[in-house]
Amino acid sequence: MSHSRLTVLAGPTAVGKGTVSTYIRDNYPEVWLSVSATTRSPRAGEEEGVHYYFVSAGEFESLVSDGQMLEWAVVHGRNRYGTLRRTVEEAMSDGRSVLLEIDLQGARQVKETMPDANFVFLAPPSWDEMVRRLVGRGTESVEEQQRRLETAKLELAAESEFDHTVINDDVRGAAAKLVSLMGIEPRED
Structure with a gap:
């Protein structure tokens, strides 16, 4: 195979990973976007099975202990997120281009088990813009925003661990760069 069928997208909190991934899901049906x-x-x-599979802590623990997670992590010291191994392997065996939108911890786990994947770091245009996005979305308390910004400082320092960096200064443009890195022709509007 000339390029990996698996692309891992990671980056700091509030950089727009979900927004870019949603744009790709809506505009590039040939890309299979993993649901965490x-x-x-x-x-x-947010809808069950579209944005996430929402599970209890006990259910998540069973998935981990049964080896059903490709990667998983505790994010921001609170909640667990992970990728179901079976769904990714099925999509890849069907010949689909797979995009995992995950956090830094998860990307590191995938790198251990699937080092030939394409690893892309989504970066903000600036620190101030990332802070503006986090505060502007209004989904976290001030305390949670501070916790996420502390985590973001560590996440930004990991950029060199990735194969490519895409700056998210424009969602459509960032999505086009990402799909191009996946070997897919970006759309002309």
Whole structure:
């Protein structure tokens, strides 16, 4: 195979990973976007099986202990997130281009088990813009925002661990760069 069928997208909190991934899901049907499992509660507008699989802590623990997770992590010291191994392997065996939108800890785990994957770091145009996005989305308390920004400082320092960096200064443009790195022709609007 000339390029990996698996691309891992990671980056700091509030950089827009979910927004870029949603744009790709809506505009590039040839890309199979993995749906993560999480122990956190749904945010307004999130749908089961579309945005996440929402599971209890006990269910998540069973998936981990049974070896059913490709990667998993505790994010921001609170909730668990992870990728179901079976769904990714099935999509890849079907010849689909697979995109995992995950956190840094998860990306490191995938690198251990699937080092030939394509690892892409989504970076903010600036620190101030990332802070503006986090505060502007209004989904976290001030305390949670501070916790996420402390985590983001560590996440930004990991950029060199990735094969490529895409700066998310424009969602459409960032998505086009990402799919191009996946070997897919970006759309002309």
